[in-house]
Amino acid sequence: MRAEIIAVGTEILLGEITNTTTPFVARELADLGIDVYYQSVVGDNTARLEAAIKLADSRSDLIILTGGLGPTKDDLTKQTLAAHLNEKLVVDEPAMAYIEAFFARSQQPMTENNRLQAMLPANSIPLKNPVGMAVGALYQAPAHTYMLLPGPPSELEAMFTDSARPLLIKQFKQANVLDSRVLRFHGIGESALVTQLADLIDQQTNPTIAPYAKTNEVTLRLTAEATDQTTADQLLAELEAKVQARVGQYFYGYGEHNSLEQVVVTLLKKRGLTITAAESLTAGLFQSMLANVSGASDIFNGGFVTYSLAEKANLLQISPEYLHKYGVVSEETAIAMARQAKLLLKSDIGISFTGVAGPDKLEGQPAGTVYIGIAYRDQIPFARKFVFSRTRNFVRQQSALTGFDLLYHLLDADK
Secondary structure, eight states, rough: EEEEEEOOOOOHHSSSOOOOOOHHHHHHHHTOOOOEEEEEEEEHHHHHHHHHHHHHHTTTSEEEEEEEESSSOOOOOOHHHHHHTTEEEEEEEHHHHHHHHHHHHHHHOOOOGGGGGGGGEOOOOOEEEESSSSSSSEEEOSSOEEEEOOHHHHHHHHHHHIIIIHHHHHHHHOOSSEEEEEEESSSSSSHHHHHTTTTHHHHHOOEEEEEETTTEEEHHHHEESSSSHHHHHHHHHHHHHHHHHHGGGEEEEEESSOOHHHHHHHHHHHHOOOOEESTTTTTTTTHHHHHTTTTGGGTTTTOEEOOHHHHHHHOOOHHHHHHHOOOOHHHHHHHHHHHHHHHTTTTTEEEEEEOSSSSOOBBBTHHHHHHHEEEETTSEEEEHHHHHHHHHHHHHHHOOOOHHHHHHOOOOOHO
């Protein structure tokens, strides 16, 4: 099985965006035992895209096109492929219903060009878009299989995982079972993680280990091939046990899309606990990430953004004398912020963030210095100090994620 990936988009050619979708698809295909022999990027031009598809026909069995499925004039991928296949574009009714419902909920007029996002070449299998509106497609021709995927990474990854991958497994079923397990880690970089697992990676045969660096975290995909599912599960379990024995302290969950904040919200709901936050340098980022998770309203009633010393005193009712004594960038202030937030909103957990995002020092503390405080139920409140590097926004993002990481390990330990 020879595969080829064609990324469509003039913005990629011009360097305006980074093509992250092709590496993702290539990794996924490799996990399925499908070899990617060619990758290319084509601008939003019908003639050049048609030429790229014809070339792919001459050398590949599976041709995946990413991008160009939107409603604008430069989104030409599905039209070009339909013409190449001598098929008409037809409306996928469930996708059309979803788009119409979206505009109805938004109380916005739906322009006619949005109908294009619900169309696909006739005789295709639709691929549902769980996070967007453009429907994807799988088309089986006598000699080739074609797949249409959206360009935005969040949409493509979700569509591939939920719809495309199962279809490819069914379409190109191998004699053996091929199964994967994704482990997610926070608080350790890719190089450090790989170093801890170096011998396992160097000696791997079956199952295999594939590390992927993501924003502020690292994932490991363990893949096993076996004659049956039970044996594959056993191989994965044995390898995971070895991995967890070495780097388990950084592990927080499974799955391609299961974020750290989702895991924490699930644990809070399971335990029936409520949480609030008092944020300084993160300026509400932690609370925003929390509220992005579906069902967060069950465990989160509100919180505080107290960027200045005056508002720490005013909103959190911490005495100015205390703040001046210890400074706003301190363990003591982080503990006070968490304790007061928990007390004022009558929550089970209060978490706080105070520090120096940068680029300049504050109170003699270097940029990247962060204190995270936690007041958990009736336990003694505590704070942890961290020193993060890189940019101002990285410090803020890493601070919020580290807060979720602390909560995860606290909740996981208190079973």
